[in-house]
Structures are given as C-alpha cells and as structure tokens.
Amino acid sequence: MFNALTPMPADPILGLLTQYRQDPNPLKVDLGVGVYKDEAGNTPILATVKIAEQWRTDNEQSKVYIGPTGSAPFNQLMTELALGNDHSALMANRIRTVSTPGGTGALKVAADLIERLRPGATIYVSDPTWANHTGLFATAGLTVRTYPYYDFANKGIRFEDMLAALELVGEQDVVLLHGCCHNPSGADLTNEQWDKVVDVARRRGFLPLIDLAYQGFGSGLDEDAYGVRKMAAAVDEMLLCTSCSKNFGLYRERIGSCSIMAKTSQAADTALSIMLYVIRCIYSMPPAHGAALVETILGSQALSAQWQQEVAVMRERINGNRELLVAKLHQLQTAKDFSFIANEKGMFSFLGLTPVQVKQLTADYSVYMVDSSRISIAGINQSNIDYLAKSITAVL
Ligand code: LMR
Numbered sequence: 001m002f003n004a005l006t007p008m009p010a011d012p013i014l015g016l017l018t019q020y021r022q023d024p025n026p027l028k029v030d031l032g033v034g035v036y037k038d039e040a041g042n043t044p045i046l047a048t049v050k051i052a053e054q055w056r057t058d059n060e061q062s063k064v065y066i067g068p069t070g071s072a073p074f075n076q077l078m079t080e081l082a083l084g085n086d087h088s089a090l091m092a093n094r095i096r097t098v099s100t101p102g103g104t105g106a107l108k109v110a111a112d113l114i115e116r117l118r119p120g121a122t123i124y125v126s127d128p129t130w131a132n133h134t135g136l137f138a139t140a141g142l143t144v145r146t147y148p149y150y151d152f153a154n155k156g157i158r159f160e161d162m163l164a165a166l167e168l169v170g171e172q173d174v175v176l177l178h179g180c181c182h183n184p185s186g187a188d189l190t191n192e193q194w195d196k197v198v199d200v201a202r203r204r205g206f207l208p209l210i211d212l213a214y215q216g217f218g219s220g221l222d223e224d225a226y227g228v229r230k231m232a233a234a235v236d237e238m239l240l241c242t243s244c245s246k247n248f249g250l251y252r253e254r255i256g257s258c259s260i261m262a263k264t265s266q267a268a269d270t271a272l273s274i275m276l277y278v279i280r281c282i283y284s285m286p287p288a289h290g291a292a293l294v295e296t297i298l299g300s301q302a303l304s305a306q307w308q309q310e311v312a313v314m315r316e317r318i319n320g321n322r323e324l325l326v327a328k329l330h331q332l333q334t335a336k337d338f339s340f341i342a343n344e345k346g347m348f349s350f351l352g353l354t355p356v357q358v359k360q361l362t363a364d365y366s367v368y369m370v371d372s373s374r375i376s377i378a379g380i381n382q383s384n385i386d387y388l389a390k391s392i393t394a395v396l
Helices: 015-022 047-059 072-083 102-117 131-139 159-166 191-204 223-234 265-282 289-298 301-332 355-365 385-395
Strands: 095-100 122-127 143-148 174-178 207-212 238-243 256-261 348-350 374-376
Touching: 047 289, 047 301, 072 095, 072 223, 072 238, 072 256, 072 289, 095 102, 095 265, 102 131, 102 207, 102 238, 102 256, 102 265, 122 131, 122 159, 131 143, 143 159, 159 191, 191 223, 207 223, 223 238, 256 265, 289 301, 301 385, 355 385
Parallel strands: 122 143, 122 174, 174 207, 207 238
Antiparallel strands: 095 256, 238 256, 348 374
16 A cells, blocks of 8 residues: 555645754744744743643643543633624524634534535635645545635735625535634735625525634734624524634644534534534544643633733734834835735735745745745744845845
C-alpha cells in the first residue's frame, strides 16, 4: 500500500512553521500561521488560563471519560458567548452544542453531519477562504463551490456579486460564512451587509454554517458576533463552529464547539443524536483540558472580566500593527496604496503581492507569509517593522 506513493505537498499554512524554524537568518520575520504574538514575538499563555489551570490541577478529581458531547457547562457558556445570554433561539431551547477538538474539529463534525444528512450536498465557501476549508469539506464528501467575496483589485468585498450568487443557492445547499475577521482577507461584512445576507438566507432557505474562529479580535466580543446573532434570530436552522485557539490562546489544547440550531427543540434533540453518532465515529469524545479552562474563566465574573481585558489587549495590538505597517510602507514608497490594511479586521490581510514577490521576500529577506501574500498581522513588532517594510518595498 505504501510503495510508489506521491508525497503530498506541505500544508500551505502549517508548512511555513517548519521553514521559518529552520531559517538561521536572525532578521527573519514570521507572518505565516495565524497565532497571536506579543511585542517580543512570543505567544504567551493568558494570565486567566494560568489561573484556571492551577484551579484545575488543585480540584480535578477524575480523568474518567467525558462523553461525546464534552463538557456541558463549557457548551452552554460558549453558546452564550457567541449568541448572547438571552438570544431568542437559546430561550426557545433550539440549540444543542458539543465541545470539539478545536475549530477544525468543529468544522469536521459539521461536515460529516451534513454529509450524513444530505450525501454530496453542495457547500458554498467564500472566494477566497481559509485554505483548510476546501479540503475539509471535500474529504467529507461534500461538493465545494465558491461565491464571490474579496475584490483583489479594489481591496474590498464584491458585495453585489456575493449577494447575486447567494440568491441562486438552493434550499438543499449550505453556505459557509466567516462570523468575523475573514480569513484570509480581513475584509469583513458591515452590519448592513450582514442584514442583507441574513435576508437572503431567510428567503432562500439554505443552511448557513458560520465559522466563528476569531471572536473578539475584530471590533469586540459582542460586535464581532453581530452577524451570527442576527442570522440565528432570522432562520430556522443553522450550524455554528467556534474555536478557543485564538481568543483564549489555547492553540495546542484543541478546543472549540459545534452548535446545531434547529426549528424546534425536539428537532434539535434528534439532530444532536445524529451528531453524537458522527462524533463517536471520528474521535469518540473531545479532549477535556481546554474546555475545563474556558468554563472556569467564563463561569467566573472576575476571571471573565480579566479575560475580556486580555482579548482587548490582543485586539488593540493587532489594530496598532495595522496602522504601523501602513504608515511605514507609505513612508518608504508612494506607488502602492496600503491604507486598506488599516481598515481590515482580525489577524489577516493580503499584502497584494504576486506569488513571485512572496517567494522573493522569503528567499532573499527571510520574510514568511502564505503564497497568496496573506500576512498574520500579529507577527509585526517595533523591532522588525523597519526591516519588514524595507523588504516589502524592495520586492514591489
Ligand atoms: C491560520 O489560518 O493560519 C490558522 O487558522 C491556523 C491554521 O490551522 O491554519
């Protein structure tokens, strides 16, 4: 079976980690994988996570199996974080949430559930989207198509084209929407645009699957949830995938959640039973550590307030980096306008470079980013900004 195979190319995002680590250049800059970095270039453990870990060490009584749904308090708190405590769908008891191994695990559960309910269903993803979305849905058996999203020429959203495409999506189809901090473009729908997308979803009757992996990194925890809350209030059915990798910094703990919203409480129970079977067939049950930390933080008023501060610090640093990069690039050259970067949201933006320019940046300057010129803004700091801006200007 293993003879004469053709090797898979390295993952377009995760492969950069290895390349970066092996590069001996002391000036190297890592703008590849979407992980938060502080001014010193480290990805620290949040103070609230440290407190929660200590609490868990002191109080955990057993390592017995947790079950396919994961932790009930975590599931409840994560649903409330996304939708708000008093959302009409929560009040009507139409939502069922499970803990998952990261946001990717949540998407895999959603994908396998959809495939089980509607084999070969078509899922529409934004053009472009997170590199892993396509493979994840395609390997589950779904048909992946795209709807227009980012306008590379004008650095904005092709909103009219997007709406027109969504108007043609059928009732049996699924549409993946980025809840906030669009990955890879950083170009987010405005609230008015969300209202229009929600209206199309309601009228067309397709199933919205919202990927909310960066809540709190755009404009704020509640602000970033505008679209998901609005959608959940308007449609009968929805899937929601969240991740605690970024806003809790729990990358390697692999914890996120997947929620089903059904038309009635009874339908939600039945759909959950199928989701639990799907989970049992993939990984049986989710890891418990990350969920325990998140529920300790969100379940305590004091820790939750402290965590919100920590999220605000990360968000503000990223937004500051956006301004800094634009200012430095504009100091060094005037041929290309980069001001759009300051208006985008979350961890990523496209620099708008060609693949050849990106290759040159890596080969000649040890600046690492995805081939599409997607940069992870958190990798910028006061020590590398001058070198980075000069390197980018040199390849323009
Ligand atoms: C990214 O887009 O860089 C992150 O979501 C990390 C990943 O798993 O790709």
